[in-house]
Amino acid sequence: MNTRLFLPSVRSAKNRFFLTRSRLKVILLGTLGLAICTALFVLTYLSVKYFHSQSELGIILSMKIFQMAWITIFAMLIFSTMIAGVSNLYLSSDNEIVVSAPVRMIELFHMRLYTTFVNTSWMMLIFTLPVFIAFGVVFKAGPLYLPLLVCTIPATALTACGSAMVFVIMLVYLFPARRTKDIIVYLTICFGVFLYLIFRLMRPEDLVNPEKYGQFIEYMSAISNPAGFWLPASWTADLLGSYLLDRQVDLLLLGLIVVTPAVLVFLGEFLMARFFFSGFSKSQESFGGNYRFREPGKSTSPMLWVFRKERIAFLRDSKEWSQFFMIGALVIVYLYNFKVLPLERTFGSVYVANLISFGNIGLSGFLAAALAARFVYPSVGGEGGAFYLIRTAPVSEARFFFYKYLFYLIPFTLLTLILISVSNHFLQIDGPMWWISLFCSLIICWTVVAMALGFGAIFADYHAENKDASMGPGSILYFFCAITYMLIILLAGISPSYRLLRAWFFHRDLPFTDALLIVAWIVSVLALSGFIAVLVCRRGVAAIRAK
Amino acid sequence: MSEPSKPVLAVTKLTKQFDRLTAVDHIDITVEEGEIYGFLGPNGAGKTTTIKMIAGLLLPGSGSIRICGHDMKQEALACRALTGYIPDRPFLYEKLTGSEYISFIASLYGSGTGSSKQGNAEQYLRLFDLWEWRNNLIESYSHGMRQKLIMSSIFMLDQPLIVVDEPMVGLDPKSARIVKELFKSKARSGTAIFLSTHSMEIAEELCQRISIIRNGSVIASGSVAELKAQATDGIENLEDLFLQLTGSFELQEVVAALRTD
Numbered sequence: 112m113n114t115r116l117f118l119p120s121v122r123s124a125k126n127r128f129f130l131t132r133s134r135l136k137v138i139l140l141g142t143l144g145l146a147i148c149t150a151l152f153v154l155t156y157l158s159v160k161y162f163h164s165q166s167e168l169g170i171i172l173s174m175k176i177f178q179m180a181w182i183t184i185f186a187m188l189i190f191s192t193m194i195a196g197v198s199n200l201y202l203s204s205d206n207e208i209v210v211s212a213p214v215r216m217i218e219l220f221h222m223r224l225y226t227t228f229v230n231t232s233w234m235m236l237i238f239t240l241p242v243f244i245a246f247g248v249v250f251k252a253g254p255l256y257l258p259l260l261v262c263t264i265p266a267t268a269l270t271a272c273g274s275a276m277v278f279v280i281m282l283v284y285l286f287p288a289r290r291t292k293d294i295i296v297y298l299t300i301c302f303g304v305f306l307y308l309i310f311r312l313m314r315p316e317d318l319v320n321p322e323k324y325g326q327f328i329e330y331m332s333a334i335s336n337p338a339g340f341w342l343p344a345s346w347t348a349d350l351l352g353s354y355l356l357d358r359q360v361d362l363l364l365l366g367l368i369v370v371t372p373a374v375l376v377f378l379g380e381f382l383m384a385r386f387f388f389s390g391f392s393k394s395q396e397s398f399g400g401n402y403r404f405r406e407p408g409k410s411t412s413p414m415l416w417v418f419r420k421e422r423i424a425f426l427r428d429s430k431e432w433s434q435f436f437m438i439g440a441l442v443i444v445y446l447y448n449f450k451v452l453p454l455e456r457t458f459g460s461v462y463v464a465n466l467i468s469f470g471n472i473g474l475s476g477f478l479a480a481a482l483a484a485r486f487v488y489p490s491v492g493g494e495g496g497a498f499y500l501i502r503t504a505p506v507s508e509a510r511f512f513f514y515k516y517l518f519y520l521i522p523f524t525l526l527t528l529i530l531i532s533v534s535n536h537f538l539q540i541d542g543p544m545w546w547i548s549l550f551c552s553l554i555i556c557w558t559v560v561a562m563a564l565g566f567g568a569i570f571a572d573y574h575a576e577n578k579d580a581s582m583g584p585g586s587i588l589y590f591f592c593a594i595t596y597m598l599i600i601l602l603a604g605i606s607p608s609y610r611l612l613r614a615w616f617f618h619r620d621l622p623f624t625d626a627l628l629i630v631a632w633i634v635s636v637l638a639l640s641g642f643i644a645v646l647v648c649r650r651g652v653a654a655i656r657a658k
Numbered sequence: 659m660s661e662p663s664k665p666v667l668a669v670t671k672l673t674k675q676f677d678r679l680t681a682v683d684h685i686d687i688t689v690e691e692g693e694i695y696g697f698l699g700p701n702g703a704g705k706t707t708t709i710k711m712i713a714g715l716l717l718p719g720s721g722s723i724r725i726c727g728h729d730m731k732q733e734a735l736a737c738r739a740l741t742g743y744i745p746d747r748p749f750l751y752e753k754l755t756g757s758e759y760i761s762f763i764a765s766l767y768g769s770g771t772g773s774s775k776q777g778n779a780e781q782y783l784r785l786f787d788l789w790e791w792r793n794n795l796i797e798s799y800s801h802g803m804r805q806k807l808i809m810s811s812i813f814m815l816d817q818p819l820i821v822v823d824e825p826m827v828g829l830d831p832k833s834a835r836i837v838k839e840l841f842k843s844k845a846r847s848g849t850a851i852f853l854s855t856h857s858m859e860i861a862e863e864l865c866q867r868i869s870i871i872r873n874g875s876v877i878a879s880g881s882v883a884e885l886k887a888q889a890t891d892g893i894e895n896l897e898d899l900f901l902q903l904t905g906s907f908e909l910q911e912v913v914a915a916l917r918t919d
Binding site for chain 1: 676710713714715716717734735736738739741743745748749751752753754755758761762763765766767795
């Protein structure tokens, strides 16, 4: 294989690393990554050990979770590779250089496949290893477990990426519509595939719903059956599962797992040589250029124009539209999980529902932080070369920053309100927990949006060619800080919330000390959140001024 | 009797349609060995679309493109190996250094001669005052430096055909002069240059033949003298001729009115 096309990405990564500041960042993030790996290992170890120490059902359930983890990761990889694949194959800026050079399509396919594979799978490769190692430790796996993991994790990830790339090439070739339509159609299909994999293959709700089955034996057989044997992820789960339980390596499965990526690479090479150029040529044709928009309004308010600019820059960039589908998928999966929770059957207690509602604050905060990392964080760096307009205009950086914050605050607040009120409705929550979850979620949401904007400004890369490229290590740092902040708020809130709920459950008056504790918690949440938001935003504004 | 020079680029009945818009409509162009051919036209006339098809970046709707006798449809790789393409807004890898970029391009076109091509690059980098900057990241280069780097990377390849879209954008007068002289010197050594430009001065100074395109069709072609001969009385330079042919001659009246204010 000719490796010349890998030179820019390899050298760019090397040059990035050897810049002093970046190296420090990499070391910092490496340490942070190691800490996360350790935490993942410990958490998985404790949970799997708990299941494993139960009866035979516990072992089957833990194996089912093992299988589900593989299928979920596989589905997510396919979905993210499809989105990354279309932009890497067809919309990359360096296509102008590479496609106009005498480079064979097969070589181009290898480069795009492996760079997409690394970009979309590295996190999965690193963070799944401690999870699966923990399974190995609990099950006291044999000596071949680790070599099997090292072989099957990349092979399965490459199978996911390879199939997604093959799908992308065929899809862009088969739909003779122009670029915008291609992307819409393509993403709709991706979205459908993703939801299908999540809901149909795994049926997570069945695990906690034995009453669905007439006999207990049916339930046992349903959960111990492999899900979707035609799915490469379940081959891997079955291979490792049978080795964990019986120390037997199914050579047929191992062969399938190793050969499938090679077959997909051959298939991809063939399809690339046959169909890529036609799709690439179409992808450059017309991009809404002929569409006439209506006259803009007469408003001269800078705030309204910043709002309008942000809104139309997002809505008119079809590369951003994929995000709608991702948010849609996230919200549906999120709320669906609450809908199918068999509260009355499995737990049967208002107390547990309130506990889940409290945990839901963290979940909605996590979602807000993840979405802010994708949308808010790159919004300052995403101004790119046009940022001089703001710097030279008589609008202060702080004011511009505030307008941006207000703009993103509205959709994030709405999303949080929807997530919290709908999930509380499914959980049949009323009383103080409704207000606690609403208060906490909104405060967390507003703070993480401010943090995303601040970190985004501090680490802004105005030279990045697109928003994806502007998501450097700073976004990961932001994300970890946001999660830490949320954990502090939630951990500090456990005791006051519990006391308030206890008084409400038993229709007692709230003791004075408890009331004082609750007030102190509310004040500290407000003070800490305000302090973090203002501090990070000030740093962000200072960073903008310095650049 | 001297042998007629061979056509390096032969474009026949080239057409490209985007939805209902015909961006390029049955264009015929022939560029001979050692010839600098100018491609002029107002904004949105179809120049860049034509150039992208010649560079192998867009599929033609119909018609053919032959480079040194190779058909773009049948032998795309051979055509690309023979063509150097300099876009008007080039993409460069920000985190590579100038030298790394040059090595990368040499490897793409190299086929075993990459090192000799990189050797060629040195003279161009020195000419453009980029030699001292060759080991700096491209992200620190100015717009003109980027343009000079991409030109160096194409000039070093010594291909029989160079296709250039707006060659002088962002260049300082010294670099612009060097580029003009390089084009002339390349042409003397047999390279065919197909250049699209808005600058009448460049076209008049450099090009042996010119085609003017409007709404996707070639409305006039020939040498500057031949084009002037086709024009009505009172046309003294290429700019007037261009304005007349592209239907913008009424602009002269606006200019005259502005000058009398």
